[in-house]
Amino acid sequence: MKAVTWRGVNEIGVEDVPEPTILNSHDIIVEVGLSATCGSDLHLMGGYIPAMRAGDVLGHEFMGRVAEVGPAVTKHRVGDRVVVVSFVGCGKCWYCREGLWSLCDNGNPNPGLTEALWGQGIGGCYGYSHALGGWAGSHARYIRVPYADNGAFTIPEGVSDERALFASDAAPTGWTGAHQAEVRPGDVVAVWGAGGVGQMAARAAMVMGAERVVVIDRFDNRLQQVRTHIGAETLDYEEVNVPAELRELTGGRGPDVCIEAVGMEAHHPGPQYLYDQVKQQMRLQTDRPTAVREAIYACRKGGRVFTLGVFAGVVDRFPLGAVMNKALTLRGAQQHGHRYIPEILDLMSRDEVRTEHLATHVMALDDGPEGYRMFKEKEDGCVRAVFRPGG
Amino acid sequence: MTTTLGNVASLAARAGGSVVRQVKAVVDPAPARPAGTDHSASGWLVVTVVGEPSQIDTDRLPVPLAEFGDQLEVLVRAAPGDKGTELAARLRDRPSGSTLARLTGSDPQADLRSALRRAKQLIEVGEVLAVDPAPHGDRTPTPGGMLLEMWTRVAPKAGVR
Numbered sequence: 001m002k003a004v005t006w007r008g009v010n011e012i013g014v015e016d017v018p019e020p021t022i023l024n025s026h027d028i029i030v031e032v033g034l035s036a037t038c039g040s041d042l043h044l045m046g047g048y049i050p051a052m053r054a055g056d057v058l059g060h061e062f063m064g065r066v067a068e069v070g071p072a073v074t075k076h077r078v079g080d081r082v083v084v085v086s087f088v089g090c091g092k093c094w095y096c097r098e099g100l101w102s103l104c105d106n107g108n109p110n111p112g113l114t115e116a117l118w119g120q121g122i123g124g125c126y127g128y129s130h131a132l133g134g135w136a137g138s139h140a141r142y143i144r145v146p147y148a149d150n151g152a153f154t155i156p157e158g159v160s161d162e163r164a165l166f167a168s169d170a171a172p173t174g175w176t177g178a179h180q181a182e183v184r185p186g187d188v189v190a191v192w193g194a195g196g197v198g199q200m201a202a203r204a205a206m207v208m209g210a211e212r213v214v215v216i217d218r219f220d221n222r223l224q225q226v227r228t229h230i231g232a233e234t235l236d237y238e239e240v241n242v243p244a245e246l247r248e249l250t251g252g253r254g255p256d257v258c259i260e261a262v263g264m265e266a267h268h269p270g271p272q273y274l275y276d277q278v279k280q281q282m283r284l285q286t287d288r289p290t291a292v293r294e295a296i297y298a299c300r301k302g303g304r305v306f307t308l309g310v311f312a313g314v315v316d317r318f319p320l321g322a323v324m325n326k327a328l329t330l331r332g333a334q335q336h337g338h339r340y341i342p343e344i345l346d347l348m349s350r351d352e353v354r355t356e357h358l359a360t361h362v363m364a365l366d367d368g369p370e371g372y373r374m375f376k377e378k379e380d381g382c383v384r385a386v387f388r389p390g391g
Numbered sequence: 392m393t394t395t396l397g398n399v400a401s402l403a404a405r406a407g408g409s410v411v412r413q414v415k416a417v418v419d420p421a422p423a424r425p426a427g428t429d430h431s432a433s434g435w436l437v438v439t440v441v442g443e444p445s446q447i448d449t450d451r452l453p454v455p456l457a458e459f460g461d462q463l464e465v466l467v468r469a470a471p472g473d474k475g476t477e478l479a480a481r482l483r484d485r486p487s488g489s490t491l492a493r494l495t496g497s498d499p500q501a502d503l504r505s506a507l508r509r510a511k512q513l514i515e516v517g518e519v520l521a522v523d524p525a526p527h528g529d530r531t532p533t534p535g536g537m538l539l540e541m542w543t544r545v546a547p548k549a550g551v552r
Contacts, residue, residue, distance in 0.1 A: 005528040015528030023521040053536045055528035072517075092441055092515040094474050105438075106512050109522040112546030124522075130543045136525040146520060 003057045004139035004368030004387065009047035012369040017057060020136060020144035025072035028148035030084060033064040034165045035138040036359065037375045037385045039195050040310040043264055044129060045372060048286065049312050051113060051129035058368075059139035059387070060086040060126040061169035063161055066152070067142060075149045081161075082152040083345070084145050085337035086169040088124040088135060091150040095123075102334035107147070108133040117313065122334065139368060141389045153341050156349040162362075163348050165386065166196060166355035171344045172337030174200025177259045177308035178208055179340070180333055185209030190246055190255040190298065192291040193309065194222035194234070196358045196384055198261035201308060202232040203353055205257070214249060216242055218267065221381040229357045238269050243298045254300035263309030266290035279316055286313030296322050296330075307332035359386040435466070436503055437479040438511045444469050444476045453513040455506035456480060463503075478514075480507055501548035508547070 007013040020029055038061050043049050063083040066076050076082065088107035089096045095103040104123035108114070111121025113131040127137020136143065145152055155164040178201055183189055189205040191198050194217035202213045213232040217223050223234040235245055246255055264287035267273060276288040295305050296319050305328055323330050347353040360383045363371050371385030440447075444467045456463065459482070466479040482499060509519045530536065 001526075003526065003528065007528075007531070008533070013528065017526040017528050018524070020526050021524075024518055026516075026518075050535065051539060053527070053539055054531040054533065057526055057528070090512075090516050090520075093511075094439065094441060097441070106516055106520060109520055110543055110546035111508070112548065113542060130539060130546070134522050134525060134543060136527065140526065144525075147516075 001141040002365050002389070003137075003141075004059065004365055004372075005054075006044060006052045006056045006058055007054050010045060012045065012058070012372045014366055014368050015055065017055075017136075017140065019142050022068060022070045023144065024146055025070045026147050026149060027070040028066050028073055028076055028145050028152060029068035030062070030064040030082060030143050030145055030152070031067040032062050032138050032141060032143055032389045033081075033161050034359075034362075035059045035062040035140075035387045035389065036165055036169070036196075037372060037387075038169060039197065039263060040128070041372070042376055043310055043312070045376065046265070048264055048280075049129050049131065051131035053130065056127070056129070056134075057137040057140050058127045059137035059143075060128050061165065062126075062138035062143065063155065063165045063168060064143075070148070073148050076152055076154070080152075081155045081164075083155055083164045083167045083341070084126075084138075084143075084152045085172060085335070085341055086125050086128075087151075087335060087337065088126070088133065088146055089150050089338050090147050091338075096150070096338070099336055099339045100333075101150075101336040101338040110134055125334070139365060139387050139389070141365075150338055153345060156345055159345060159348045160356060162356040162359050162386075163354065164345070166200070166358055167341050167344045167348065169335060169337070170196035170358065171200045171204075171353060171355060172340045173197045173308060173335040174202070174261070175204045175340035175344060176333050176335045176337070177201045177261065177306045178204035178210075178257075180331055180336075181257045181259060181304045181306035183208040183210050183257050186211050187256040188212045188250050188253075189214070189257045189259065190295070191215045191232075191259045191261055192295055193217060193261035193263075194219065194226050195261065196355075197308060198259075199226055199230050199358070200353075200355070201259045201261050202226065203230050205259070206231065207347065207352065210257075212249070214246065214255070218269075219378060222383060225357055225383065229354055242294060246298050250300065254298050254303065256300055257304045257306070258295035258299040259306045259308055260291045260295045261308045262291040264288060264311050266292075266309075268294075276316075285316045287311045287315050289315040289318060293317065293319055296326075296328065299326070299328055302327045304329045304331070306330075310334075358384045361385045362388055364391055365389050434481040434485045434500075435479045436481060436500075436507055437477050438507045439470050439475050439477050440511050440514045441475045442514065447476060447478060447514070453510035455509040455513070459503070459506065478507070478510070498548070501545065505548040 003017045066080040089101040089104040090106040093105040108124035124133025189210045215226045218238045268290040279285045374382040375385045
């Protein structure tokens with residue numbers, strides 16, 4: 001079958017690869033309907049997460065139809081239209097039972113890699129390097145889904161493929177950030193990054209009762225999407241001083257909750273950006289934490305800061321003094337989507353969460369390299385390139 | 392031209408740095424980890440599994456552990472805070488675990504880590520999760536890819552401290 005693969009740093013290919021087969025009794029095989037690029041793929045593409053091998057199939061955000069079912073699967077039948085959460089969770093270990101699904105003890109067959117990096121292994125994720133399990137990704141005609149009773153969710157009638165697709169990763173990641181940051185009614189929430197995840201974090205905060213939600217970015221088209229489809233306010237960080245604007249918006253306090261949805265390749269108009277670029281290129285730090293720093297400085301005393309963007313290793317000039325002296329709560333997570341997706345699908349069916357606008361460029365698998373190039377360069381207003389393996 | 396040269400230099404520096412870090416991680420993972428956590432002095436390796444201690448019969452251990460036979464000491468105790476049961480195992484005769492052993496994947500301590508992980512999966516899920524054969528394209532040979540392949544061969548023998 002055809003698949004979009006990682007070939008090397010900044011090199012994406014389209015290759016013929018073998019079709020997946022059922023290996024465990026709780027597996028299903030999904031015929032992929034739609035599969036989205038994600039901002040976190042760009043870290044793999046750029047070599048910032050050096051655990052990819054040439055030939056690895058990319059893609060971790062997808063929906064499709066069940067094509068084959070393992071003997072232990074009870075919730076799904078061939079033909080079901082499903083969306084699949086990006087992380088592989090067994091549903092049995094303590095972490096899954098606690099709702100911390102991305103930390104599943106049993107979903108990553110290569111725990112040694114992340115254990116060396118972070119002290120503990122975390123769960124597995126489709127198409128996201130050998131550090132997160134070596135699972136084949138979804139930019140292909142078929143994908144194997146282990147622990148399918150936990151990870152695949154039937155899409156309600158009336159929810160389009162294009163909308164349901166983003167219940168796989170962008171929306172549950174946003175929900176993870178807002179929920180784990182304990183957004184409460186009356187909160188002012190600032191979100192750094194107006195990509196798919198940032199937009200969904202903003203929407204989640206609104207659903208959870210935030211009084212005011214402000215999203216920060218530099219791309220007009222993404223900020224316009226936030227205003228039109230999410231209903232949040234926006235700030236262009238190339239046009240205004242973000243901390244000053246946030247102070248004014250919040251009566252001098254700063255936002256109650258600051259959600260960073262940018263990740264390790266953050267941009268900034270100031271000299272800090274050059275400093276972080278040089279240090280990252282020289283491998284003196286693995287990540288550029290520009291937006292995290294700003295979120296920490298901007299957050300009100302005693303507030304909550306959540307790192308939702310993907311980071312890999314160590315950073316420099318981290319304002320630990322501000323975290324401590326301002327009594328901030330700092331948290332982070334990959335997505336615990338299994339616990340949020342049923343609610344998200346319900347909200348989608350009631351038109352309270354809309355996501356199809358994120359799929360700005362829908363294309364065939366053959367256009368994989370071009371799709372990733374456009375997505376990386378933000379060309380033609382590309383918010384997400386989405387592949388349709390069936391053509 | 393300057394930009395091209397700069398990009399080439401940048402890519403070379405990044406590739407070099409990546410290879411150096413991967414070699415270091417394989418040869419000596421300790422610096423990347425919190426001090427002293429690679430091996431405990433006692434030699435016990437422990438996993439926490441769901442369920443009560445009474446549900447684990449040390450005379451009828453899951454196959455991956457039973458295969459060690461008399462070479463193994465096993466302890467079972469309740470985890471605090473309803474976190475399940477701590478299943479601990481150690482080899483009666485413990486080798487030092489040399490760098491060469493780690494690289495060749497013939498470290499008995501690593502084999503025990505792997506066995507504990509598989510035992511935990513059998514207890515919790517009923518089967519051991521398989522990832523291979525996973526679909527992939529052409530594995531163009533590169534130094535980085537070779538090192539990663541070496542690393543992923545030993546990576547399943549971790550996840551247990």
